[in-house]
Amino acid sequence: MASNNVDLSGAHWRKSSYSNGTGGECVEVSDDFPGLVPVRDSKDPEGPALCIPDGAWRPFVTAVKSAAFSRRGAR
Template sequence: MASKDVDLSGARWRKSSYSNGTGGECVEVSDDHPGLVPVRDSKNPEGAALLISAPAWNAFVAAVRSAAFSRHGGR
């Protein structure tokens, strides 16, 4: 499905639990589209959203949880 074919006007967005609680560095995702995970910057809700396949998003979240992106490479 092309991104232009995805209607996000009625999407319900939620902030990532990993987002900064002070209002900065916030990422929001929507669970309303099977097979896709729309992701946007909460500071710019009218801006573009990235559309990520569910398997790719799951792999990304697993890598973040395992600290694969830390300075120490998960060690």
């Protein structure tokens, strides 16, 4: 489901427990949408949100934790 089809204006956002406290890597999620997990960059709260179906949320988090999206190993 695309975020432009979902009104996120009333969302209550919480910072991920994996976000650091130095202003970097700050991710927020909202639990207000059954079947959907909106995710945004807390440094850009007016920017776009990535809306992930709840069934894909756990595999997404697992992939992020495993550094599957890391650029560190990219050349």
